[in-house]
Amino acid sequence: MNAQTKSPLSVRRRSLVLAAGAALAAPLSVHAQAGEDIVIGGSIPMTGVFAFAGIGINAGIADYVKIVNDAGGIKGRKLRYVPEDTGYKVDASVAAFKKITSQNKVNLYYGDSTGFSKTINPELDRSGQILMAGASFATELNDPAKYPNQFLVGPDYTEMFGILLKHIAKEKPGAKVAFVYSDSEFGRDPIEASEAAAKKLGLSVAVKLMTPPGSVDVSTEVIKLRRANPDYTIFHGYVLAPIPEFVQQGKQMGMTSKWMGTFWTMDSSTVMKMGEAGDGFMGVMPYRYYYDTSAKSPMLDKIRQMRPEYQSTAYTQGFLTAMLFTEAAKRTLDAGKPLDGKNLKAALNTIKDFDTGGLIGVPITIKGNSIPVGRVYTADMKAQKMVPSSDWIKLD
């Protein structure tokens, strides 16, 4: 028995352990801080249920950053965009935030969901260094007292409902409206306030239907909807499913309601997926669509030049966010103030009658945390386009 022979396995095992140890130890060291660049960090849902939006948002921000840097940056300082994928999960978003802020000096951040924006708010308030915007249009975030370091790149969900209800009240005073929404934070957000708003406009809310998330069969809900016989049905809290099924079954059962949706349903490609059922589908959209040539929009032309294929409204949202970030940073530096949350937000709130280069149809003013402007569009299935059905509606 040769007790001295080292089994080759132990040597291999030992070197494996050493290599693993070295590999793990390396990232533990704190990274050096970045220099003069102005960093835009992003928790972006590039995979998962919101992926189609996340990819668009990512491209939008990246493109605008490129435009700014090509023109020399902000007062000679370049913009740097540092995204991380989150799969639309709050813990992943928070982890990404911690990672990016520990490796860079971040002044501007894009968040991927309502949940994340709420979770990270205390952290933002504590550090006071960051101005944040994101993919969420939640009503609760539209509160400058509670969320002083955040803003929405468009109207909040209640304001979106408000725009739709205003349009309905004009088209058919005293009409019956139905709300169909998903059982999630996203879905429930605007319902209570919108019901009150509807009553104020003299409209009656015939029925409010909540669908459990992931529900496949909605036939019992459609029956309830049919019995309520609304003139207009507003869907909220969904991307695509189960809207087409509702519309199709509703039409099959002889309903005469007009069908409407909110921002995340209203991307052109999403509505077109509805097929036959989607003809005449309406909704509120605060931005111009990619193919819109109805008015002069130099930014839209530039986007069309940079990206010859159709870009979703998520892209526009990301692009616009980067634009507003840049504007806030520019105004802060022009006033000679340091870049921190309070100054950036104050600079943002000085934005009055600002021309977004045609991305939003009218000049915008950001008084609080949101941009309460939008337009009602209708789907034209034959032309495969969304056509405007109203003027640009501004809520006070």
Place this chain on the structure above:
Amino acid sequence: MDWAYLFEIALNGVASGGLYALAALAFVLVYKATRVVNIAIGEMLMIGAYLFFAFAASFSLPIWLAVLGAVLGTGLLGAVVERTMIRPLLGEPPISVFMVTVGLASILVGLVEIVWTADQRRLPEFLPKTPVMIGDAFLAPKVAYGSLVALVLIVLVLLVFRFWRGGVALRATASDQAAAYSMGINVPRVFSLAWVASAMIAAVAGIIVGSIGGISSSMGVFGLSVLVVVIVGGLDSVLGALVGGVFIGLVEALAGSYLGGEYKLLATFVVLVGVLMIRPYGLFGTHEIERL
């Protein structure tokens, strides 16, 4: 008491219960033959739906060919899974096999996302469009035809179990593996057969569910409702799958209409707990007799 409304709701509930029954059937087949709880049943449904989408939309094959292709493809998947993941774990504690199916679900979801991305899509329309009318009550056509298919398949499976040699072999293997071996039944072949049949039925269910609610990579959560159905009906009872499915569909419809959408799942689970307290093995499940 609006009887017409109640009738309409109940009718739709029963019909959508038929869909649950179909998916539950796929689950029960596997459990009956191999004692494996396949939590990836929802994901196998999803694969069937996506294969149909690939054949019908991307390759533009005629509908009947696409259905055939999807069913056969999923059946093949079932056979592969059985051979590579389930067979090696014969004899291990059932919880380990359960975990393997959890891993399988993850793999299937990932594969679908790689090939087709996580976007929601709609399947090409092929079911008739006119609503089915029973008296004054409307019945959504897709749901109606879907549950009709479910009923036909379940009756078919029941007959097969009764009269066909293969069905009898399956039942024999289910009740006593050792005895089945000694009677000359090729038990491994029976296992494969059960998984393939289950996968094919899951594919049909997937196509129907997909044509109603659209397809997406998170379609697999449908499997959770199916789990409730099989527990209520009995994990190894085909008849239980039918009765349980219809029952749960009815409960959901009534809860959703009279209490509100948020009560649907709650009602289902309260029923689940209730049934388990009265009949711990489900309505029709076999009572396991433990011996010392």
Place this chain on the structure above:
Amino acid sequence: MRIGTLKQSYIADAALFDSHTQKTWLGVGTALLLLFPFMASDYWLYLACLVAINVASATGLNILTGYTGLVSLGQAAFMGLGAYTVAIMQTRLGTPFLLNLVAGGIVAMLGGLVVGIPSLRVKGLYLAIATIAASFITHFLFANLKLTGGTSGLSLPPAQLFGLALDTSFRLYWVIVPVTLLMVLGAANLFRTRIGRAFIAIRDRDISAEVLGIPLLRYKLLSFGLSSFYAGVAGGLWAYFFRVVTPESFPLLMSIFFLAAIIVGGMGTILGGIFMTMVPELLKLVFDLLPGGTEMTVFLSPVRTVVFGLLIVGFLVFEPHGLAEVWRRIRRFFHLWPFRS
């Protein structure tokens, strides 16, 4: 190499750490844990805290499933109960942080006792599915009661310990890790006692256990209660760590995740908990190192899901007793070296 581990008293024989080498390694491990927060960046501290919370919860589930044999898919629900209790008490009553944690544990324990009541009637898989009901019922309560803030959930201020606000990962580390260590040690100790042996007896053959005089219902309920207490405390820590609790924070998927953690880890260890939390992060790190821009990220995320699933399946097919067995083999090798094992 171990030669002659001879004990001279029962106490020494039943000790948790019996050899000199084990005690040395324990010392090294403790030293590493103490040094870690000073060396690591914020991100790694964040991960460490998350791992600790998951290990605490997985250890609780291990008592129930690994040692008593009652498969439960409700662990996340009990964590939710603990988290919400802590959140409500902190925001409405302002009670001290340790009291809240214990209260969270107790509320979760009560929930666990309720869920455990069917366990005498219902066995095996049927019980597992019944525990899913717990998940849904708690979710319903969280989402619809005014007390719990509905779908927007609750947000809480940082915990206060001796006047210091626990708002960074660094500070939280010093609370979370010791609590977790205490809980793990407690669980390990549990199985040297009569109660632990009763649990194992129930797992192996509960009818025989009853014949031997172990009152089944009492011990099964005790097991449920203990494991949900652990989950409740872990949930409370979770609440202080994230500072926001919503009904979506504790989905069924999390329960499945914990179950996978203890099965892949091998029933009866904490390795699984560490493994399951770290693997998705490590995979992300590895994939981050690969070149490519956004298109690669989009492509790679589902690949990560597939790899994760393959790892679970692979482990179970090739090593059904999980990571613990792999660890035991390594230990056995070192115990017997230089002799072949």
